[in-house]
Amino acid sequence: MDNMTEKRPELTENISLKDFRDFYWLKEELVSFCKKNEIDCSGGKIEIANRIIYFLETGKKDKKHITKKSESNFDWNVERLSCETIITDNYKNTENVRRFFTAEIGTHFKFNVLFMTWMKQSIGKTLQDAANEWNRIYLLKKDKNYQSKIDSQFEYNAYMRDFLNDNPSLTSNDARKHWMLKRETRGSKKYAKSDLQLVNQ
Numbered sequence: 001m002d003n004m005t006e007k008r009p010e011l012t013e014n015i016s017l018k019d020f021r022d023f024y025w026l027k028e029e030l031v032s033f034c035k036k037n038e039i040d041c042s043g044g045k046i047e048i049a050n051r052i053i054y055f056l057e058t059g060k061k062d063k064k065h066i067t068k069k070s071e072s073n074f075d076w077n078v079e080r081l082s083c084e085t086i087i088t089d090n091y092k093n094t095e096n097v098r099r100f101f102t103a104e105i106g107t108h109f110k111f112n113v114l115f116m117t118w119m120k121q122s123i124g125k126t127l128q129d130a131a132n133e134w135n136r137i138y139l140l141k142k143d144k145n146y147q148s149k150i151d152s153q154f155e156y157n158a159y160m161r162d163f164l165n166d167n168p169s170l171t172s173n174d175a176r177k178h179w180m181l182k183r184e185t186r187g188s189k190k191y192a193k194s195d196l197q198l199v200n201q
Contacts, residue, residue, distance in 0.1 A: 008184050013037055017056045024155065024183035025049070037061075083128035091119055104131050112137065155189045162191035 009019045011033050030048045034041035039051050039061050055061060072088035079085075081100040093111050101109045104127075114137050119130060156179060163175040181198040183189060 013056075015056070017053065019186075020052065020056060022186040024189050081127060083126060083131070085127045087119060087122050087125050087127070087130065089123050091123070093119070100127065101131065101134065105134060108138075109134065112141075155183075159189060159191050163195070166191065166193065167196075 008023050009015055011020070011025060011029050013033075013036075027045045027048070030045065030052060031041040033039075033052060034048060037055065039055055041048055051061070072090045074088045074090060076088075076090070076092045076094045077096050079096070081096065083104070093116060098109070098111070115130075115134050118133050118137075122129065122133075159179050159182065160172065160175045163178060164170070164172065167174070178195050178198055182191075182195055185198075
């Protein structure tokens with residue numbers, strides 16, 4: 001059967017690993033599967049999908065993915081912050097943190113996805129390091145040739161952007177129509193020129 005017309009299988013405990021990997025699943029579908037099979041459904045879409053893959057491969061629930069309790073008791077809501085403050089494993093984007101960065105960087109400071117991701121990955125670094133990184137990202141985004149990276153778990157966003165970039169005469173509704181067809185097919189969910197043929201199948 002042509003992979004463009006093959007019907008997407010149901011997401012049950014009997015699905016093959018290949019079928020699970022090859023087709024697109026909404027996060028709500030993954031969460032529902034996890035609840036039915038008593039698998040941890042916390043975290044992002046990729047984390048949840050990895051737990052399901054482990055379950056389909058082994059029949060076991062991956063204990064490694066259970067969230068660990070933070071070791072730090074640092075309260076990001078009320079503690080006095082300085083450039084020497086260390087980013088802890090329980091870091092949170094609080095109003096207290098916002099006030100600190102606004103004072104250090106300026107009133108143009110705003111949390112953004114790139115910066116928040118950097119903070120989560122930078123335990124042990126200082127808030128001065130964080131301020132330097134925010135300024136680097138800010139200058140990067142001001143470059144007219146800059147195009148932000150879309151995380152792999154946001155396939156829809158990446159598809160919409162790539163479709164519209166490649167088809168400037170088409171609309172967002174056209175892009176969504178092709179995405180809805182693309183997500184039901186087996187294989188990569190990245191935009192391809194051949195997707196324009198999907199509406200005729």
